[in-house]
Amino acid sequence: MEEGEANKESEVAPALIAVHPSQKSVAVAVGPTLRVFDLHAGSAASLIDDSSVPFHRDSIRAIRFGSKGRLLVSAGDDKTVRIWSTENWRCICTVSSEKRVSAVAISNDGSYVCFADKFGVVWVVDLAGCDGDQPLVDKKATPLLSHYCSIITNLEFSPDGRFIISADRDFKIRVTIFPNKPLSGAHEIQSFCLGHTEFVSCIAFIHDQDCPQGLLISGGGDSTVRLWDPSSGELLDTCEVAVKAGVAESNDDAKEHAYAVTDLCSIMDGSLVAVALQSLHGIILLKCNLSARTLLVAKVISIAGEAFVPTCLGTSSCTGILWMVTGVSSLPGSVARVRAISGFDVEQDPAVVEDDKIPGGEKLLETLQGSTSVDENAFMAAAEAVKTAMCNLLIKKQYSTENRETRKRTRNDRKLKTQQS
Amino acid sequence: MPGNEVNSTLSKSTGLPRKRFYRARAHSNPLSDSHFPVPISPSHVDYSLHYPEYFPPSxxxxxxxxxxFADIGCGFGGLLISLSTLFPETLMIGMELRDKVTxxxxxxxxxxxxxxxxxYHNVSVVRTNSMKYIPNYFEKAQLTKMFFLFPDPHFKEKNHRRRVISPHLLDEYAYALEVGGIIYTITDVEELGDWMKSCLENHPMFEALTEEELEGDPCVKLLGTATEEGQKVARNGGQTYRAVYRRTALSDQTPQT
Known part of the structure; x- marks a missing residue:
């Protein structure tokens, strides 16, 4: 593959979705475009950004609501982190990053925003003084911790706020104690969760009343979802989702990275985990038993009548609706497709919500998708592009021995020597 | 033929490998993607391969x-060889990024x-990038000593993040070291010596050893004399700068107000 081609493909960013913790609003990011639909008002929220360079100039790579719902954070390839107030949808704070941003997280009490850059450094921003009513402030970020030169794919706070978890492309998950004074760095590592045999793409917590500190789940390029005890780093269970759900024929298929886990999301308080895989039209539902510490495939929910490979999942902690989006930054007009699944809470089968039954209805779809009519083929191409981009970005390039030898031989300093001898 | 070749790399008189057959560049880029096998976790490290005497396959x-003990960037292994007889019951490993040197x-x-x-049954070596894969080899608080002898100075400011002692990497070393464990660093580059010292000094989980403690530590004497690099510096009459620090428990445990 040509260098240029590889670079171009890795520029492609998947569409993202985030849901307000009490489902007051839903946000979708496609490329540099951030769209928010306010479900309470029943209309699109108009974002106000008074920064010197307003809005994102390049693909957004991460969006997230704070657990209290007061903040929305967006960040990405334009090396800015923008913090929005969900009260008036004003950008209350813009933070510049030295490198492209790959993940964001907001501390549970909403006082710190953390973001990770592509060189593996996690930064922390103290939000003191950032208020919806006050004029825009420019904040500086302080380094918190670092994975040595590895792209961090996901950041997460534990439900009790004790730990900050970072996952990277070197198969690692690091559990760090979130200190009382984060501005002087997070030095104490609680554990490393090691077991994935490819990049880790997503992490999430699953917890209930009996287990308030929660267990960690992670998905990765090795097509597995794993369950961990974050305090010890112990691997509790491994679920080969693609094979177990009957999506992939065998482990060999999984090895081809055809079924890398793209995203996972715990639904409601407790036991269910929705998993999105590359090439899978729909989601896999896993049941997590917190006391037995196991993960089992509960169900595969496929989306009938439409080719839909979700690129991102989102849910709010209270409503039991799983939101999904598919799309890619390279599509003209930044169109995306949004779907939802409901019915996790009652003794009925979860089902895909029809477009006219979706909360917010047509208006929401029009806002978030950028268009009501969507071309299915475009999204299949999009899913394929996202897959290639993810592989290019996160999988180490393997060169054959001959290839490497050839390169060594053609090294400039060697050339001279061969000519002389 | 291949058999002969292997033998000829060993010295006839001592039976030791001859260095001229293992020439390698002095520097290696720790940032480049690596293609050697890495254990998935510390429990996957094959001890029977490294220490067959202690871990018979049966x-x-x-x-x-x-x-x-871990000697990070062990080079030609001079320190390990000295430590091996000094601590005959302690398992120790050298970590080196350059293939040939390993x-x-x-x-x-x-x-x-x-x-x-x-x-010498307690000593072994592994080819790895210790800046990336320390957690894959050692569990939390497993190590009692870590050695960083004459590391690559990486003079350019742009390349400072390649230095093996850096504020963020010290977090990982603190994880691998037990409380009371000791980190030994030495260099002949003044600028790097200052850098390593200030990194350790400013880290909340390390404290400097006192003069008396340094005097009483047999490893400290080896820092400048045991390695090939150290001998070279001594031969040329160069000065060395060392920093020896102990891993402490984090004191910042005051509850949040």
């Missing part, structure tokens, strides 16, 4: 012994084991 996983140390250890029955 009774796997019965010996609770773990590696306690091969040399491997051969050297095998030759020493053959020449000195019963000795």
């Amino acid at each position: 009774d796997q996983a019965n010996n609770p012994k773990k590696i306690q 091969e040399y140390v491997k051969e050297r250890v095998l030759a020493l084991r053959a020449a000195n029955p019963g000795q």
Whole structure:
């Protein structure tokens, strides 16, 4: 593959979705475009950004609501982190990053925003003084911790706020104690969760009343979802989702990275985990038993009548609706497709919500998708592009021995020597 | 032929590998993607391969012994060889990024084991990027000593993040070291010496050893004399700068107000 081609493909960013913790609003990011639909008002929220360079100039790579719902954070390839107030949808704070941003997280009490850059450094921003009513402030970020030169794919706070978890492309998950004074760095590592045999793409917590500190789940390029005890780093269970759900024929298929886990999301308080895989039209539902510490495939929910490979999942902690989006930054007009699944809470089968039954209805779809009519083929191409981009970005390039030898031989300093001898 | 070739890399008189067959560049980029195998987790490290005397293949996983010393960037292994006889009951490993140099140390250890029955069975070497894969080799608080002898100085400011002692990497070393464990650093580059010292000084989980403690520590004496790099510096009459620090428990445990 040509260098240029590889670079171009890795520029492609998947569409993202985030849901307000009490489902007051839903946000979708496609490329540099951030769209928010306010479900309470029943209309699109108009974002106000008074920064010197307003809005994102390049693909957004991460969006997230704070657990209290007061903040929305967006960040990405334009090396800015923008913090929005969900009260008036004003950008209350813009933070510049030295490198492209790959993940964001907001501390549970909403006082710190953390973001990770592509060189593996996690930064922390103290939000003191950032208020919806006050004029825009420019904040500086302080380094918190670092994975040595590895792209961090996901950041997460534990439900009790004790730990900050970072996952990277070197198969690692690091559990760090979130200190009382984060501005002087997070030095104490609680554990490393090691077991994935490819990049880790997503992490999430699953917890209930009996287990308030929660267990960690992670998905990765090795097509597995794993369950961990974050305090010890112990691997509790491994679920080969693609094979177990009957999506992939065998482990060999999984090895081809055809079924890398793209995203996972715990639904409601407790036991269910929705998993999105590359090439899978729909989601896999896993049941997590917190006391037995196991993960089992509960169900595969496929989306009938439409080719839909979700690129991102989102849910709010209270409503039991799983939101999904598919799309890619390279599509003209930044169109995306949004779907939802409901019915996790009652003794009925979860089902895909029809477009006219979706909360917010047509208006929401029009806002978030950028268009009501969507071309299915475009999204299949999009899913394929996202897959290639993810592989290019996160999988180490393997060169054959001959290839490497050839390169060594053609090294400039060697050339001279061969000519002389 | 291949058999002959292998033998000819060993010295006829001492049976040790000859360095000229293991020439390698002095520097290696720690940031480049690596293609050597890495254990998935510390429990996947094959001790029977490294220390066959302690871990005979017949009774796997019965010996609770773990590696306690790590020589990061061990080079040609001079320090390890000295430590091996000084601490004959302690398992120790050298970590080196350069392939050929690792091969040399491997051969050297095998030759020493053959020449000195019963000795050098506690020392081994692995080719790896220790800046990335320390957590894959060592559990939390597993190590009692870590050595960083004459590391690559990486003078350019742009390349400072390649230095093996850096504020963020110290977090990982603190994780691998037990409380009370000791980190030894030495260099002949003043600028790097200052850098390593200030990194350790400013880290909340390390404290400097006192003069008396340095005096009483047999490892400290080896820092400047045991390694090939150290001998070279001494030969040329160069100055060395060392920083030896102890891993402490984090004091910042005041509850949030």
